[in-house]
Amino acid sequence: MKHLYPALTALAVIVLSSSAQAAVHTVYTNHTLALPGVGTIPVATPLQELGNSQGKLKVEITGVQPNGNHRAIFKSADQRIVLAALTPEMAERITAGKSFTDAYGKPWRHVSLTLQIPDDVTASQQPLWHQAEQLRDTACSVCHAAPQPGQLSANAWPATVRSMGGRTTLSQDELHLLTAYYQYNAAQH
Ligand code: HEC
Structure with a gap:
């Protein structure tokens, strides 16, 4: 505002x-x-x-x-x-x-x-983050522990989701949702 x-x-x-x-x-x-x-x-x-x-x-x-x-x-x-x-x-x-x-x-x-x-x-981002966590828990936890948003900064997440996404069968829409989830909840620095 x-x-x-x-x-x-x-x-x-x-x-x-x-x-x-x-x-x-x-x-x-x-x-x-x-x-x-x-x-x-x-x-x-x-x-x-x-x-x-x-x-x-x-x-x-x-x-x-x-x-x-x-x-x-x-x-x-x-x-x-x-x-x-x-x-x-x-x-x-x-x-x-x-x-x-x-x-x-x-x-x-x-x-x-x-x-x-x-x-x-x-009206709220929460339902979106809930969906994103379900995607993460099924697609991103196959090779390592479920990655937490606080692991990286908002600016670092898009490239990571893009490269890691290539190792999954997630659709573009699902990867957009994961990118948003990680960026909005990322480490502040
Ligand atoms: C097929 C196995 C596999 C899948 C599936 C996978 N990863 Fe990874 N991930 C790895 C490996 C291996 C590494 C170690 C670094 C590397 O090889 O790039 C890694 C590293 C990472 C890191 C640490 C990298 C850094 O820069 O600190 C993050 C964060 C991460 N993955 C997130 C994800 C996310 C989010 C997903 C789901 C979209 C995902 N990974 C799916 C194998 C996978």
Whole structure:
């Protein structure tokens, strides 16, 4: 929330109170959404729900982008969890906020994007993590003990899941879910 502009927050509050909803709340994608003309929103991505009409949700994604890559939105500079991978046209509709530099002196900016997505979201990440743990316990515990999220950082997990995934029969969707599980629950550093 702290990345939202005050004006945008005020607008969202007006829109929601006029449609008699309680408050802006966070929902999470149930599946990896491949949206034509928009791009990909990975499973478990947090979204601010702004409204709901005819089976479509109006949501806002807030995150950060490194200078030079404006097609991906990440959770933070420390935890490069992909929140959206956008088409070039969609990337142009991003609202840019304040700039900052990360711990290595690299320039980043805060961004937000409003989108329409199918109403295929969940109120909590917990059921997704439960499914992921079942996949891990059946597919990842064959050769070694069940790998725990705290073993690696959020930035290290995608490459590990990709390489280890090649030794399993898990589908792409299942590997996306495992990647999200490991990244969101990873060691802080
Ligand atoms: C076919 C056997 C096999 C399966 C299945 C397997 N692994 Fe591994 N894993 C290994 C071996 C062997 C190593 C030791 C390092 C290596 O060979 O790369 C390892 C190492 C690891 C490590 C430590 C690597 C590091 O960088 O610290 C992690 C984490 C891991 N595996 C996670 C997983 C996950 C998650 C899955 C399920 C998607 C999985 N593994 C499935 C064989 C397997």
